[in-house]
Each structure stands twice: as structure tokens, then as C-alpha cells.
Amino acid sequence: MDHTEVTKPDETLEHRKQHNLCSRWNFLKVYHRCFFIFKELLNKTRVHNKHILVRALNRKGNTPLITVSNHHSCFDDPGLWGSLNLKHLLCRRRMRWSLAAQDICFTNVWYSYFFMLGKCVPVIRGEGVYQEAINFCLEKLASGDWVHVFPEGKVNMLKENMRLKWGVGRLIMESPITPLVIPIYHLGMDKVLPNDPPYIIKAGKKVTMYYGDPIDFSGMVADLRANNATEMDARKAITDRIQDELLRLKTITEELHARF
Known part of the structure; x- marks a missing residue:
């Protein structure tokens, strides 16, 4: 019986910490410009409220940023970032870390190396909120x-x-500085890269992206701590707030996409 060799998350994370930053930067330049061509030039993309994310990326100080979005296709990331300015795409310090399924993206050395250079973090689905990937993101x-x-x-x-x-709830609740949280909803990514074989990127499709207003969780986090909320209750309350906002953005994005 054949067995797929799976790279252990802790080994991959440790490798990432020690990896040469120059190699990662060069990879990110090619990686994101390729997906810019596929999404922005070969397909039709409309981005609403892009300035919200740009303003967040230009933020001063040490305030962390979390973006959350729906997930319709394996093209979503990096497709979501193809419309960003070059100064953001090519800045290895500012570019995002992204949680990625360990059983899909880190199944062998080559996949692990590819996604590691893209600043992806292997998360094990079903392992809960206290796994190494979440700890790494908290760092x-x-x-x-x-x-x-x-x-x-x-x-x-x-x-x-x-x-x-609820992993995102733990990230927000336990971050030393309460993160700025930006919700994103998008439609059409699964037309650019369908979820069925042969998994070939398409051209001439329409993509709509909508950036919602930043969510300030500082008040909620302070109240939860003041009321001695359990860890589970705190994670649920925060995640429910995000879910409500994504559902609101879904309705808006569907209307915009239908008129595209």
C-alpha cells in the first residue's frame, strides 16, 4: 500500500523561521505577479473599498492585522491579493501569513517548500485551536x-x-495587542480556478471583491475579560461577530456581482 509522506507542521514551522529571507522575497515577487496576470489581466476583476486594506497595510506602530474571508476556491489566496500595489506585494515584512491545510499544501517536501516560501502556515484540520499553527500566528x-x-x-x-x-477567535482574544480585523467577501474565484478536474486556470471570468469596514474588537475583548468569560465563550462571541459581518458582506457582494 502506498503512503503519502506528510511533512510535520512543527518541522515546517521551524524550517520557516530559519529560512533565508532573500529567497522568500524573490519567490513572493514571482508568485504574486503571476497571479496578478491571471486575475487582473486575463480576467475581469472589480474591487470595492480597496483603500480599506491599503490604509491598514500602511498603518503605523505595532498593531497587528487580521483579514478574514470566505473560501470558494484554491485560487482565493493569492488571488485575493493580486490587486494590491507593488510596494505591498513586494514587501516581505508587510505581506500576509496565511493558514493553509496541512493535508493538502504540505504533503511532501516540494509542496512544503513552495507554500513555506509563500508564507503559508500548515494547519491541521480537526486539531483544534491550541495547535502549533495557531501558536505560530499568535507570535x-x-x-x-x-x-x-x-x-x-x-x-x-x-x-x-x-x-x-473558532481559531480566529483565539487569535483575536489572545493577541497581546488587539488586532485590526478586516472582513472580505468575494465571488468568482471558483470560476477562475474551478474545484473540479482538470484544475486549469481560466480566462475571461468575472471576479468581485468587497472589503468591509475594519472591526474594532478592543471593546469586546475588554468586556469579555472584565466579565471573566470562559475561553470558549470568548472565542465564540468573537467568531460570531465575524460571521455576522461576513454574512452582511455576502449579500452586498452578491448584488454587486450580479450587476457586473
Whole structure:
């Protein structure tokens, strides 16, 4: 019986910490410009409220950033960032860390190396909120970095209203500095890269992206701590707030996409 060799998350994370930053920077330049061509030049993309993310990326100080979005295709990341300015795409310090499924993106050395250079963090689905990937992202948030999360926890091919995973709730609740949180909703990525074989990127498709207003969780986090909320209750309350906002953005984005 054949067995797929799976790279252990802790080994991959440790390798990432020690990896040459120049190699990662050069990779990111090629990686994101290729997807810029596919999404922006070969397909039609409309981005609403892009200035919200740009302003967040230009923020001063050490405030961390979390972006959250729906997940319809494996093209979502890096497709979501193809419309960013070059100064953001090519800045290795500012570019996002992204949680990626360990059983899909880190199944062998070559995949692990590829996604590691793209600043992806291997998360094990079903392992809960206290796994190494979440701890690693907390370290990055403590340094003021940007972390992107797909809180649905998988590609939502049916576009259902799924209960979000609570890992993002832990990130927000336990970050030393409460992160700035920007919700994003998008439609059309699964037309650019369908979820069915042969998994070939298409041209001439329409993509709509909508950036919502930043969510300030500082008041909620302070109240939860003052009221001695349990860790579970705190994570749920925060995640529910994000879910409500993504559902609101879904309605807006669907209307905009229908008129595209």
C-alpha cells in the first residue's frame, strides 16, 4: 500500500523561521505577479473599498492585522491579493501569513517548500485551536504582522452559510495587542480556478471583491475579560461577530456581482 509522506507542521514551522529571507522575497515577487496576470489581466476583476486594506497595510506602530474571508476556491489566496500595489506585494515584512491545510499544501517536501516560501502556515484540520499553527500566528501577531484566515476551515464549494471555526477567535482574544480585523467577501474565484478536474486556470471570468469596514474588537475583548468569560465563550462571541459581518458582506457582494 502506498503512503503519502506528510511533512510535520512543527518541522515546517521551524524550517520557516530559519529560512533565508532573500529567497522568500524573490519567490513572493514571482508568485504574486503571476497571479496578478491571471486575475487582473486575463480576467475581469472589480474591487470595492480597496483603500480599506491599503490604509491598514500602511498603518503605523505595532498593531497587528487580521483579514478574514470566505473560501470558494484554491485560487482565493493569492488571488485575493493580486490587486494590491507593488510596494505591498513586494514587501516581505508587510505581506500576509496565511493558514493553509496541512493535508493538502504540505504533503511532501516540494509542496512544503513552495507554500513555506509563500508564507503559508500548515494547519491541521480537526486539531483544534491550541495547535502549533495557531501558536505560530499568535507570535506573528505579537510582532505586528498580518495574518489571513479562512474561518470556514475548508473550501466551501456549495457556498453555504457555514459555522465558522473558532481559531480566529483565539487569535483575536489572545493577541497581546488587539488586532485590526478586516472582513472580505468575494465571488468568482471558483470560476477562475474551478474545484473540479482538470484544475486549469481560466480566462475571461468575472471576479468581485468587497472589503468591509475594519472591526474594532478592543471593546469586546475588554468586556469579555472584565466579565471573566470562559475561553470558549470568548472565542465564540468573537467568531460570531465575524460571521455576522461576513454574512452582511455576502449579500452586498452578491448584488454587486450580479450587476457586473
